[in-house]
Amino acid sequence: MKQQRYVLLDRDGVINQDSDQFIKSPDEWLPIAGSLEAIALLNQHGYKVAVITNQSGIARGLLDTDTLQNIHAKMQRMVAEQGGDIDAIYSCPHGPDSDCDCRKPKPGLLEHFAQEKQIDLKDTVFIGDSYRDIQAAQAAGATPILVKTGKGEKTLAHHPDLNIGIFDNLYDAARHLTTRRP
Incomplete structure (x- = not known):
């Protein structure tokens, strides 16, 4: 039986x-321009999409879990309007000082996803x-890809020697993934 292909995405x-x-x-x-279409493009090429996101705003008291669910409902609705689907969302509600295993850079959320979906992370891309x-991604054995949106440019400036895929935005990364040979 062939394993389902996933692309994991950071959210913010x-x-x-x-x-x-x-x-x-x-x-x-x-949404960032093109990001919703990127998810639809991935889906059209046989990839399922899951979101892996730190949401320390909950621990900080800036929002509650119901509000987070409403934010994710909006995201899923807007993705669906573009013909795409987000299969699952995994979020860490803990703060930076927490000793949890789910807050990135720890691999806990990715490992939880892999266990739940019975996926081998070595065949999975995580875009952040x-x-x-x-x-x-590296700690969990997944393949990291960096996008220059959000904190991407700053990440690249602080780590100029990254030896990973780097793209301008999610749409460019999705186009790369959907045009390469398996």
């Missing part, structure tokens, strides 16, 4: 505009905009 800075003040409401969740996304 990859799918939607990031904010140093956190995304605290559905109104603040604004921050160094902790890259670290989490």
Whole structure:
């Protein structure tokens, strides 16, 4: 039996505009140009998409889990309007000082995803905009890709010798993934 192919995505800075003040409401969740179409493109080429996201705004008291669910409902609705689908969303609600295993750069969320979906992460790409996304992917055995949106340019400036795929945005990364040979 052939394993289902997944592409994992960070949320803030990859799918939607990031904010140093956190995304605290559905109104603040604004897609990056081309990102919703990128998810649809991945789906059309046989990839399922899952989101792996740190959401420390919950631990900081800036939003609650119901609000986070409403933000994700908006994201999923807007992706669906473009013909795409997000299969699953995994989020860490803990703060940076937490000793959890799910907050990136730790690989816990990716490992939880892999166990739940019975996926081998060595065949899985994780697209992010921050160094902790890259670290989490590498720690879990997935292939990291960096996009220059969100914190991507800053990540690249601080880590100019990254030896991974680097793309301007999610759409460019998706186009690369869907045109390469398996």
